[in-house]
Every structure is written in C-alpha cells, then in structure tokens.
Amino acid sequence: MNGKKLTTKPAFTIIELMIATVLAIVALLGISIMLADSQRGWNRMYSKIYSDVVTDSYVARKAFDAVIRKASKEKYLLDNAGNWIEVYYYADANSTVADRYARFFCDGEPDGTLNVEHGRLNPRQTLTISTICGNVSSCDFKAAGSSAQMVLTLDDGSQTATVTSSAVMHNQ
Amino acid sequence: MTRKRLKSTGGFTLVEVMAATVILSIAVIGASGYRYHAALDARKAAMHSEAARVTLLLCESWRGVKGSETYNPITHLGANLTVTAPGETDDVIMYLNYIAEIPQDFTVLGRYKVTTNDGLCYPILSYKDTGAGLRVLNVAVAWPLQGQSTTGADGYSLYPTPDNYKVFKLTTYTSN
Numbered sequence: 303m304n305g306k307k308l309t310t311k312p313a314f315t316i317i318e319l320m321i322a323t324v325l326a327i328v329a330l331l332g333i334s335i336m337l338a339d340s341q342r343g344w345n346r347m348y349s350k351i352y353s354d355v356v357t358d359s360y361v362a363r364k365a366f367d368a369v370i371r372k373a374s375k376e377k378y379l380l381d382n383a384g385n386w387i388e389v390y391y392y393a394d395a396n397s398t399v400a401d402r403y404a405r406f407f408c409d410g411e412p413d414g415t416l417n418v419e420h421g422r423l424n425p426r427q428t429l430t431i432s433t434i435c436g437n438v439s440s441c442d443f444k445a446a447g448s449s450a451q452m453v454l455t456l457d458d459g460s461q462t463a464t465v466t467s468s469a470v471m472h473n474q
Numbered sequence: 475m476t477r478k479r480l481k482s483t484g485g486f487t488l489v490e491v492m493a494a495t496v497i498l499s500i501a502v503i504g505a506s507g508y509r510y511h512a513a514l515d516a517r518k519a520a521m522h523s524e525a526a527r528v529t530l531l532l533c534e535s536w537r538g539v540k541g542s543e544t545y546n547p548i549t550h551l552g553a554n555l556t557v558t559a560p561g562e563t564d565d566v567i568m569y570l571n572y573i574a575e576i577p578q579d580f581t582v583l584g585r586y587k588v589t590t591n592d593g594l595c596y597p598i599l600s601y602k603d604t605g606a607g608l609r610v611l612n613v614a615v616a617w618p619l620q621g622q623s624t625t626g627a628d629g630y631s632l633y634p635t636p637d638n639y640k641v642f643k644l645t646t647y648t649s650n
Binding site: 343445449450453 | 484512516527528530531533534535537540550551555590591
C-alpha cells in the first residue's frame with residue numbers, strides 16, 4: 303500500500319468559479335448596455351445638431367433671411383399655392399430702382415430641392431440658379447404685408463425638421 | 475482521529491466587498507446622472523431655440539402688417555405650423571399674462587398654442603400705442619420646462635408659474 307498523504311492545495315471550487323463567472327457576466331452586460339446606450343444617445347444628440355437635415359435648415363433660413371431683408375417692400379409676387387415667391391432688390395448702392403429679382407422655389411416635392419434664382423430685370427435675364435438644400439418634403443411661402451415667411455420641412459428618411467423663417471422687406 | 479487545522483487562505487473580507495460595491499454604485503449613479511442631465515439639457519436647448527424661432531416668426535410677420543389688430547397667426551400660419559387658439563379654460567392660457575409678465579398697459583392681441591418639432595409652446599401677442607405714432611409690439615413665447623408635457627411628475631397639471639415655464643420675449647416697434 304502506498305502511504306502517500308493527500309495535500310489540499312489552495313484553489314477555487316467549481317461553485318466559486320461559477321458564481322464569479324455569473325457575477326462577471328452580469329457586470330459586463332450592465333457596462334455594455336450602458337456603453338451602447340451612451341453611444342446611441344451621443345449619436346442622436348450629434349445628429350440633432352450636425353445632421354444634413356439640420357445644417358441644411360440653417361442654411362435655408364439664412365439664405366431666405368438675407369435675400370428678403372434687402373428686398374424692396376414695394377412689390378413682390380407670391381404663388382397662390384405658396385410654391386414660390388419672387389422679390390426685387392437693388393443690385394448695388396448706385397441702383398436707383400430695384401433692378402434685380404430673386405425667386406425662391408421648390409422642385410419635385412417630396413424629396414425635392416429648395417432653389418433660388420437671381421436675375422436682372424428690364425430685360426429679364428436669369429443670372430444664377432442655385433440649390434440651397436435637398437431633402438425637401440414640403441415648402442410653403444407666405445407673405446403678410448411687407449414681410450415674407452417660409453415654412454420648410456426637410457426629411458432625409460431618418461430625421462424630420464420643420465424650419466420657419468420670417469423677414470421684413472426693408473428697402474423702398 | 476485526524477485533526478485538520480483550518481488554514482486562512484487569501485480572500486476578500488465582507489467589509490472589502492461592501493466598500494467595493496459602494497464605490498461601484500457611486501460611479502454608476504454618477505454616470506447615469508451625468509447622462510440624464512446631458513440629455514435633459516440638450517432637450518431644453520432644442521426647445522429654447524425652437525421657441526426663439528417661433529417668437530421671431532410671429533414678431534416679423536406681425537411687424538410686416540404694421541402691428542395690425544386684425545393680424546391672426548392661426549389663419550396666416552395655422553395650416554403649416556399647427557397654431558391653435560386653446561380654450562380660455564386651459565390653465566396655461568389663463569395664466570399666460572402672468573407667466574410672460576405682460577405689462578398691465580399692453581393690450582393682448584391673442585394667446586395661442588403652437589406645436590413645434592420639440593414640443594409645445596404658448597405665444598402671447600400684445601401691443602401698446604405710444605404717443606408718437608409708434609406701436610410697440612411684444613411677442614412672448616412660454617413653454618413648459620418639462621418639454622412637451624404640461625403635466626408635473628405627480629401626474630397633476632404643471633402649475634403655470636414663471637418657475638415651471640420658461641419665456642422668450644421679443645419687442646419691436648412699428649410706425650403707423
């Protein structure tokens with residue numbers, strides 16, 4: 303008979319290992335969910351500020367404001383359905399009459415574009431047509447007295463933003 | 475009889491485990507609080523800029539018609555912006571003068587409710603004629619601090635006071 307003595311080496315039991323594993327899994331799962339949620343929240347916040355729809359809406363508002371504010375309040379043309387508006391302005395400080403026009407219009411709603419056409423009057427001649435923004439799902443122009451309004455809804459499929467802009471025409 | 479001696483092997487004491495748990499809990503609660511406030515502040519900022527935009531829209535539109543008493547944002551913008559005239563029994567509408575701190579000598583043109591991208595806001599338009607042919611136009615827009623909801627955490631209507639509502643005001647002048 304072999305008289306070898308059994309020694310107990312310090313080690314984890316299977317129960318201890320299982321408990322530790324379960325606890326580690328729970329902790330890791332919690333941390334992962336938190337990280338994923340943070341990332342989602344960050345993405346949402348980022349897209350609320352910097353997404354194409356939002357930045358385009360700022361650009362549209364600025365462009366509309368800039369043109370309307372320098373326009374003449376004496377005359378403007380507004381489409382009955384509110385699809386376009388045309389205002390008149392002075393080309394430069396030497397102009398004695400409003401000799402330029404700017405026409406805001408939308409093309410191909412939904413998923414259309416907002417455009418502005420600048421041109422010369424007498425004789426009427428188009429100078430430039432620029433696209434201000436895309437993803438236009440609806441666009442409506444209005445006027446009240448010497449002010450003009452634009453209610454623009456942009457939709458890129460994942461985000462929708464309605465932007466409003468109103469400006470008073472200041473020039474004679 | 476074999477006598478086995480209990481050996482103390484390396485391990486954590488209960489106090490150590492509890493201390494670690496407390497520290498971990500503080501870290502988790504801190505992170506959650508930070509995230510909650512970040513989201514809340516972003517929402518507040520969005521609502522603030524939305525209200526400012528509505529204020530500017532109404533102010534410029536009304537100024538365009540020289541501050542006319544017949545100006546009606548509902549007929550002018552209602553189709554596009556969901557501008558409505560809530561009933562006078564609406565708590566917010568009843569207290570809107572108080573919330574927006576409209577001066578006593580201003581005549582109220584109307585009180586409205588506008589649904590925006592980020593919630594509800596309540597514009598109030600008021601004016602005052604000065605002696606020199608000038609009309610002062612005042613547009614104030616109030617919105618509940620809790621965003622879209624006008625109901626408090628207790629489930630009751632959010633009491634309309636300047637503490638519960640934030641206000642953005644614009645004043646402009648127009649000549650007759």
